[in-house]
Amino acid sequence: MKNLFQVFLGGMIGSLLRFIVQSLTSVSIMLWIVNVLGSFALGSLNGYFERKENKLKLLFTTGMLGAFTTFSTFSEYWFHQLQENQVVGILYGIAMTLSCFLAAFGGYYLNRGMTKWSGS
Structure with missing residues (x-):
């Protein structure tokens, strides 16, 4: 139940942030902002979470960034x-x-480093 709540809360935050960006820009600009920024944030968080256990991973990754980005x-x-x-x-x-x-x-790369990619 805790995981479900994290995804729910993160999804509310992410969709609200995307709505704000969309309100301030055109659709084409909004797509670049949310998808590139969201991809960077997701890569950063995944690199970070590989190094440190975090009980809020679902809140930020699946919830917030899942709702913020828009495939x-x-x-x-x-x-x-x-x-x-x-x-x-x-x-x-x-x-x-x-x-x-x-x-x-x-x-x-910034949050995890290349050790994972170099076979170490």
């Missing part, structure tokens, strides 16, 4: 871009995916 809106916007212009749509999808991956990797 479904990204997918819908990407599909719209592909319909408008296939080249722009393909470049948009690649750029967003690569940006999020690099942000997650960078956050993980």
